[in-house]
Amino acid sequence: MNFASVRIITDDLDRLVEFYEKVTGVSAKRPAPVFAEFVLPSCTLAIGHSQTVQLFGAGTARAADNHTVIIEFRVHDVDAEYTRLKPLVDEWVQEPTTMPWGNRSALLRDPDGNLVNLFAPVTKEALERFSGRN
Template structure:
């Protein structure tokens, strides 16, 4: 009787282990499937520059975020939603020749949601050298300021307007 009880216990453990192993394999396949079907997530925007220190100093003041440096060629600003990275043009050319040219962006806008556009405009007045547009209510429901960073990249600080 005792042997039967031990044998039954061993069989139960083997059965449970087999079922558990099967569930793990099924779950791994399901997770791999869901990850491969997921749309890409934009988490990092990288600016290529001829002067990493100048651009880092500018964005440290503008974003009020302490930069995280990896050597002399790469800096990150973790915004809580994504990362703004700054990378040297010299290093970019070394790693991926001919892929990017610094100081030539005229087609992308870095957009940052802020608490109060008018306060930011006043705060940034002595930091920003090139203003494109002062505080303005936009037809798409934001109040924005537009300015250029030292490399000429267009930056938009915006606040959502009340729809009332």
């Protein structure tokens, strides 16, 4: 089994696509008006309009109702990304901080309220743990 992607369901696809294009620096692929994908070297982030949920069956997902998942992006320099994105982000949950497990991390909310973590391993142990990963 291979992990393929994470999909966010939203009522405002264009707004969320524009936000993640700015965060990732990657243009979204739009194979349909109600669906977009960010194909990154290590993963794919998909965004679907809430209309797409009907294709999977009623009640399978609700837009902007996530309280358990954090979308994480490994970055080269957390502090530089924080500075770059600070004017674009409405809510910062945590300014750059070094976590007990050795990652430097900044936590924000996207326009739908989903938590997004920008992190970089910075301690020797964390760097070793991520060695060989994209």
